[in-house]
Amino acid sequence: MKKHLTILTVILNIILITNVYSWGDKGHRLITEKSFAFLPADMQKFINLRDSVVYHCTDPDKRKDRDRTEGPKHYIDLDYYPHFLEGRTILTLDSITAVYGDSLAHELGYLPWATYNTYLKLIDAFKSGNRDSITFYASDLAHYVADGFQPMHACLNYDGQLTNQKGLHSRYEIKMVDRHLDELKNENIKAQSSLLTNIPGRIFDYITGSSIYSSIIVEADRFSTASGFYYNEDKFFDLLWFRTKYVTIQQMNSSALELASLFFTAWVNAGQPELTNL
Secondary structure (H helix, E strand, O other), X not given: OHXXXXXXXXXXXXXXXXXXXXXXXXXXXXXXXHHHOOOOHHHHHHHOOHHHHHHHOOHHHHHOOOOOOOHHHHOOOHHHOHHXXXXXXXXXXXXXXXXXXXXXXXXXXXXXXXXXXXXXXHHHHHHHOOHHHHHHHHHHHHHHHHHHOOHHHOOOOOOOOOOOOOOHHHHXXXXXXXXXXXXXXXXXXXXXXXXXXXXXXXXXXXXXXXHHOHHHHHHHHHHHHHHHHOOOHHHHHHHHHHHHHHHHHHHHHHHHHHHHHHHHHHHHHOOOXXXXXX
């Protein structure tokens, strides 16, 4: 029993410092900007808020320093949960806390529920027609959805700390992404937002799908380091990009499309208001 408690303590200490990063300001803003291209013309009044939503989509990261409840909203360590490893999903936070307790659930992250709750608040904001509320919740939703498509936001080894690769998180999603931002901007898909159903299940599906790619990123970072280029930044990040670019492009574009569909679905479920006051 003591051995199990010791292991749990080590895991919790690791989790306590979990996921201090995200896609980075530039990555988040790129995803958010791309999402507006998928919206229908009927949402033009909302589309006019694009610049403001793009600017504020990084606000949740800035709130972490002054709001202790904010950090866990950005991740969920799915691979800690035995039911996830067995191929099952528990959709409700109440079900999670009933089994694992409030404290552990808090440390393992609230990303799916933070995303869904923010989506519901955006519906209310659309109904109110209040510009500030719409901008606030649309910006937050943009951030949480993008985090859900970042593979390292859905696993215990979020920073490579369990595989002697500490710093992997920022190397991948900030330093590498920022270096290849122009390429990511030019990699677009032809699509349009769609009306979604079963939003909680949908959120868990894309986060679960994203988590699968974490092993690709971990291995790419290990390979790039073993190549001997670790102390040559240009060569190291070129190699890391070469081995992860398809996953990165796919996840960022998929995130933008999913975000647009959530914007659209929230607006439809609010009654498709004309938003004339915007």
